[in-house]
Amino acid sequence: MADDGVNTKVEAVSKATTETIELRTEDGGVFDVDKPVAMEFLILKSFYEDEGRVFDKTSIRLPNVKQLELSKVIEYCTRALEFGAKSAAAAGDKDAERMVRQEREGFEAEFVDELSNEMLKELILAVNFLDIKEMLDFLIRSVANRIRNRSVAYVRQFFDIENDFTPQEEDQIHQENAWAFEGVDAD
Amino acid sequence: MSILPDELWRRVLELGIRSRCFTYKDLCCISISCRRLRRISDEDWLWSRLLFFDFPSDNRDPPSSSFPSSSLNRSKSLYKSRYERDRERKFAAHKRAVLRKESQIAEHSRKLRGLETRLAEETDNMRATISELSNLRKVREASVALKVWQPEVIRGRQKQIVEQCVVPVESRIHALEMELKLCKQQILGFEKALKDEKQRLNIAKEELLAVKYHPLRDYTSLSAGDHESSKKKRKQRTEKIPLGQDSSSGSLFI
Numbered sequence: 001m002a003d004d005g006v007n008t009k010v011e012a013v014s015k016a017t018t019e020t021i022e023l024r025t026e027d028g029g030v031f032d033v034d035k036p037v038a039m040e041f042l043i044l045k046s047f048y049e050d051e052g053r054v055f056d057k058t059s060i061r062l063p064n065v066k067q068l069e070l071s072k073v074i075e076y077c078t079r080a081l082e083f084g085a086k087s088a089a090a091a092g093d094k095d096a097e098r099m100v101r102q103e104r105e106g107f108e109a110e111f112v113d114e115l116s117n118e119m120l121k122e123l124i125l126a127v128n129f130l131d132i133k134e135m136l137d138f139l140i141r142s143v144a145n146r147i148r149n150r151s152v153a154y155v156r157q158f159f160d161i162e163n164d165f166t167p168q169e170e171d172q173i174h175q176e177n178a179w180a181f182e183g184v185d186a187d
Numbered sequence: 188m189s190i191l192p193d194e195l196w197r198r199v200l201e202l203g204i205r206s207r208c209f210t211y212k213d214l215c216c217i218s219i220s221c222r223r224l225r226r227i228s229d230e231d232w233l234w235s236r237l238l239f240f241d242f243p244s245d246n247r248d249p250p251s252s253s254f255p256s257s258s259l260n261r262s263k264s265l266y267k268s269r270y271e272r273d274r275e276r277k278f279a280a281h282k283r284a285v286l287r288k289e290s291q292i293a294e295h296s297r298k299l300r301g302l303e304t305r306l307a308e309e310t311d312n313m314r315a316t317i318s319e320l321s322n323l324r325k326v327r328e329a330s331v332a333l334k335v336w337q338p339e340v341i342r343g344r345q346k347q348i349v350e351q352c353v354v355p356v357e358s359r360i361h362a363l364e365m366e367l368k369l370c371k372q373q374i375l376g377f378e379k380a381l382k383d384e385k386q387r388l389n390i391a392k393e394e395l396l397a398v399k400y401h402p403l404r405d406y407t408s409l410s411a412g413d414h415e416s417s418k419k420k421r422k423q424r425t426e427k428i429p430l431g432q433d434s435s436s437g438s439l440f441i
Binding site: 121124125128136137140141143144145147148149150151152155156159160161162163164165173174177179180181182 | 190191192195198199200202203206208209210211212213215216217218219220221222224225267270271274
């Protein structure tokens with residue numbers, strides 16, 4: 001069934017009657033997405049441009065994407081476009097540019113804070129599939145931030161990784177990498 | 188549940204390094220986690236980028252492509268040896284800094300002791316001068332008093348005082364008064380110098396502490412240190428209790 005909350009949000013943002021496209025997720029979600037937002041998904045863009053199709057209200061099925069992820073993706077891309085427009089409007093005015101930048105950073109921080117590790121990973125896979133470069137870089141940077149300066153155990157748990165080394169291999173690897181962890185330094 | 192493909196992992200590591208988010212330590216951590224990640228995070232192009240960032244003095248060209256090269260791990264071992272060399276250097280420099288500070292402190296302490304000695308000498312000198320001065324003043328009083336009529340008993344005593352004095356009274360008094368003035372000046376000077384030197388010593392001691400600071404080591408010694416200082420405080424408190432007769436100051440508290 002359609003996610004009415006998202007639909008009304010998306011439709012409210014674009015007050016002018018822009019074209020929309022219908023996207024169906026793997027788990028039965030249906031989303032009406034504005035054309036500018038949908039064109040951020042390069043997988044869709046190439047679909048329309050390469051094939052020379054007319055942008056009509058066809059329904060496209062996205063096999064690798066679920067409802068929750070898609071709604072998050074739409075939310076991010078919509079705001080990203082808004083920020084883009086604001087930035088362009090503020091061009092030349094340093095203060096306004098800075099304000100837009102701060103606003104964007106605030107939004108991005110909040111957006112990623114609310115994501116669990118699992119959700120972050122799912123989003124990355126979805127965005128990778130949809131081929132949204134900017135959002136992918138943003139998510140990847142967030143992952144990097146989450147695992148920096150952490151223990152091995154944390155990294156494993158974060159990515160659901162199993163330690164597939166034999167005990168001897170593990171010994172060897174610990175020895176190989178020990179130099180990085182000798183804590184004498186005063187950085 | 189969800190597994191990131193190799194390509195995305197490479198992207199995470201690449202962006203992490205490029206944005207200076209990851210250090211060698213993070214890469215090593217990731218390398219230890221599992222086989223696949225070890226393979227990816229040990230790749231040459233990643234470590235040569237790190238080398239370029241952290242040890243740029245080698246005039247290396249920044250690695251341009253993000254091609255995973257052969258599994259030689261040349262860059263990683265190169266990084267390791269640079270890092271270890273650097274760490275040795277840092278360690279030696281740190282040791283030198285500590286030694287320098289410690290010798291500064293010894294120097295200040297030596298000066299302090301010298302000043303304290305001279306201060307004590309001058310104080311003794313002053314006391315002797317004051318004492319001689321007071322005697323001579325008595326002689327002067329006596330000789331003045333002899334010029335007027337007095338009961339014979341007193342007169343006799345005064346004559347004795349005057350006759351016992353062998354030095355020329357007035358000039359000696361004058362000299363002693365000048366000496367006293369000088370002593371006082373010297374003492375003031377020493378006291379000020381002492382104060383300054385103490386301050387310098389304290390600053391040097393604080394600087395030594397700062398140089399020696401190590402977050403992990405100090406955590407354990409801090410708790411021991413707290414124990415020490417609280418023991419000391421308790422001791423002082425018990426010593427202060429018998430306040431009735433404080434013999435050192437020579438006074439009685441009522």
